[in-house]
Amino acid sequence: MKLLRLVPAVLLAASGCAAAGSAADSAGSAASYAPGDLVVRVLTGGGFAPVSAAVTQLPEISVYGDGRVVTIGPVPGLYPGPALPNIQVRRISAADVRRLAQRGLAAGVGRGEDMGVPTNVADAPTTHITVRTASGAATTDVPAMGIDSAGDGMTADQRAARERMRQYVEDLRDLPKTLGRNSVGEAVPYEPARIAAVATPWQPSADGLPSDPPAVEWPSASALPGDPVPDRTGVNCLAVEASPVLSAANSANARTPWLSGGTRWAVEFRPLLPDESGCADLGR
Incomplete structure (x- = not known):
C-alpha cells in the first residue's frame, strides 16, 4: 500500500510544470495526453537476430494518447512470407x-528494480517497457522475460520484480480481458503515412527452391538503397511516402528483388508508427 500511495505523489510533484502529456494528478487518475503522445510501449529485441533486425524490429504494443493501440497481427506460416508486416490498430478510451x-507504474516500470539475468540462458532477447510520466519516459528492461527457471541464480526479489513486469505485459497483450471486451475496438489494418525501406544487396536463392520471384521496379522517386545505418555494415534505410510503396508491395513477397538504378535490392519494410518520422527513429 505504501507503493500505491507513493507513485501518484511523485508524479504530482512534477505536474505543476508538466505539459498536457503529464501522467497523473493528485487523485492518482491520469491527466490528459496529447493525441500523438506515446504513452505505453513494449518492444523485445536483441539476442540472435539478423544484422538488420535492430532497424526493422516492430514494437509488440504501442499505446497513444488518443486511444490508438498499435500491435503486430498474426503472421502466416508461409515461405517466403508477405512483403509487408501485419500491423493492426484498435481503439480504447482516453480513460x-x-x-x-x-x-x-504500479507494477514498477521506471522504479529501477534489479531484474537480474538468468544464468542458464544465453543470448536471449530483452523486453523494453516504457510508460510516459509527468517527468518523461519511465523505462524498465527485462532480459529473457518469461524464461526464468529453477537454478537460474536469481534472488526472490528479482523473481518478484520480473513477475510483475511479465504480468503487466500479459495484461497489455489481452486488453479485452484487462479492460473489458466492450472497451476495446475491433482491429483494423494500420495505414502508415510513411514507410522505411531497409535495403541490403539482393542475393538469389542458393538452391533455387522456391524459385525467385520476378524483380519489381521501385515505385518511389527516392532511389534505393538510402543512407547507411550506423554500426550496421551493409544495411541502408530510406524513408518515403507509404502509398506508392504499399501498392507495389501488396503483390510482392519477402524474397522479391526491388530494382532501383539498375541494381536489385532485398528490402524489409518497416511502416513508421505515429511517433516516428524517419529512419533515425528506428532501432532506438
Missing part, C-alpha cells in the same frame, strides 16, 4: 489509456 499507464 483506459491512463489506466494502462498507472498499471505499469
